[in-house]
Amino acid sequence: MRNNKLLRAIYTLAVYLWAAPISLLGLALGILSLPGGCKLSVNEGVLECAGGRILSGLLSALGRNMQIQAITLGHVVLARNHETMHALRFHERIHVKQYERWGLLFLPLYFGSSMLALMVGKDPYFDNHFEKAAFEGAAKHADSQINS
Numbered sequence: 596m597r598n599n600k601l602l603r604a605i606y607t608l609a610v611y612l613w614a615a616p617i618s619l620l621g622l623a624l625g626i627l628s629l630p631g632g633c634k635l636s637v638n639e640g641v642l643e644c645a646g647g648r649i650l651s652g653l654l655s656a657l658g659r660n661m662q663i664q665a666i667t668l669g670h671v672v673l674a675r676n677h678e679t680m681h682a683l684r685f686h687e688r689i690h691v692k693q694y695e696r697w698g699l700l701f702l703p704l705y706f707g708s709s710m711l712a713l714m715v716g717k718d719p720y721f722d723n724h725f726e727k728a729a730f731e732g733a734a735k736h737a738d739s740q741i742n743s
């Protein structure tokens with residue numbers, strides 16, 4: 596029993612460290628957004644940054660051709676507002692798990708998946724492997740909430 600707790604703690608530390616380079620980028624963007632009214636909170640081990648005009652501007656600048664409502668960077672989720680954070684929380688949690696699995700490799704794999712989708716005439720966002728997994732996982736989660 597005690598070994599299980601220790602192993603769990605080591606695993607948790609390892610996945611936070613593995614995703615840390617990207618989480619630090621998310622943290623920096625969250626801190627930069629504070630003067631614009633962004634609110635920070637920790638929810639289930641994930642730093643959530645929501646709201647404010649600076650964060651909204653950052654998400655618009657990142658999106659260019661698409662309206663990014665929220666983005667996950669390691670263990671940090673940035674969202675335009677609190678309603679969006681609430682609505683997309685489970686989808687973004689799946690991206691957190693993806694960062695825990697792939698660490699720094701996640702970003703090139705994510706963009707590679709978008710490029711592959713584009714090359715075969717598909718949508719770089721909705722046909723991205725990681726987005727499809729997040730949408731499917733969030734839909735299953737929503738179904739389980741309705742059926743419980």
Ligand SMILES: [Zn+2]
Binds near residue numbers: 686690725726
């Ligand atoms: Zn997503």
